[in-house]
Amino acid sequence: MITVYDARGEAMVIDAAAPAAAMPEDIVWIDMLRPDRAEDHLIERFLQIEIPTRDDLKDIEPSSRMYTTPDAVFMTASLVCRADSGHPDITDVAFVLARGKLITVRYDEPKAFDLFRAGLPRIVGGCSNGAMMLARLFETISDRTAEILEHAVASLDNLSQQVFGDRTQNKRRPPHYLEARLLDVASHHRLVAKTRDSLASLSRVLTFLYTVPALQETREAKELCRTVSRDVQSLTEHASFIFGNITFLLDASLGLISVEQNAIIKIFSIASVVFLPPTLVASLYGMNFEIMPELHWTYGYPMALIAMVVSAIVPFYIFRWKGWL
Structure with missing residues (x-):
């Protein structure tokens, strides 16, 4: 045009x-x-x-x-x-x-x-x-x-x-x-x-x-x-x-x-560390050895559960106190 x-x-x-x-x-x-x-x-x-x-x-x-x-x-x-x-x-x-x-x-x-x-x-x-x-x-x-x-x-x-x-x-x-x-x-x-x-x-x-x-x-x-x-x-x-x-x-x-x-990766890293002690306790008492001190203990099972919960809570509050969460 x-x-x-x-x-x-x-x-x-x-x-x-x-x-x-x-x-x-x-x-x-x-x-x-x-x-x-x-x-x-x-x-x-x-x-x-x-x-x-x-x-x-x-x-x-x-x-x-x-x-x-x-x-x-x-x-x-x-x-x-x-x-x-x-x-x-x-x-x-x-x-x-x-x-x-x-x-x-x-x-x-x-x-x-x-x-x-x-x-x-x-x-x-x-x-x-x-x-x-x-x-x-x-x-x-x-x-x-x-x-x-x-x-x-x-x-x-x-x-x-x-x-x-x-x-x-x-x-x-x-x-x-x-x-x-x-x-x-x-x-x-x-x-x-x-x-x-x-x-x-x-x-x-x-x-x-x-x-x-x-x-x-x-x-x-x-x-x-x-x-x-x-x-x-x-x-x-x-x-x-x-x-x-x-x-x-x-x-x-x-x-x-x-x-x-990095914040997402940090959460996963802390979560893995928090659940590591309970996993250790569960693994320890999951062994099938014939002679174990707590094997025939009446309160062994609840005490193991309490130990796992405490071992998870303590690191969690430590991380909160450090400001990592």
Whole structure:
């Protein structure tokens, strides 16, 4: 699908069967969402450039992700998508500056694009050219990334309270409670890891974009690009801090699981020690020797039972006095 926008944010959906001459001349942004070959050919005829394909976007070589030609500037950045779901991912998006216009080619729907489209008509003065449109779009992407990290921090704070619990309340946790929290930690780890990858990609693209002549010619776009670059750098540092908190939470969860397992093992160990003396008494009087002092004793059986009970109770209270129970 091809959607075009003018400087004021007015949108129009273009039919791939339309001739290239029918494209409006006042458009500033051409957004291509999951384009087919017919739509690629339409834009290629209109701008006289080659549109990156899905395979081109997957290329990880820096020389293939950012380059210039006599007619256009090509950049590919990785953006976070589906961050609000349980399965966040990153998608590669191509940004092309050609003939004063911005062309974006994407095969997924990062939320930053929806936010940018919604706020585009509210930009004072609009976006007069593609470079300004791109700088504003990167600003929205940076704001969306900051929002993702803010939500991650809030979720991690709530998860930390679930792991460590409230010290004023002594509630017994259900079985496998901490194991379930480990899955939550892994989900946050994936989200922040994807966000860090996206920020690294944005940082490289912004550094490259700052050297593009089309951006240097527009002072407002140049200053905005510099501001967004600083924001991306600070967000990268913040993401690293959050990553450290996730690592701490993971280690703490594993430590608490070990503590609970050790407590269970300690109970079994103490129980075996408590019942060891009664077992010894029972074994002693279970011998079948012909000559035993208490063999014909009238009170031998009850005394043996009393000896077994006392030998079990005494270690139990010793363990309680030592604080081992």
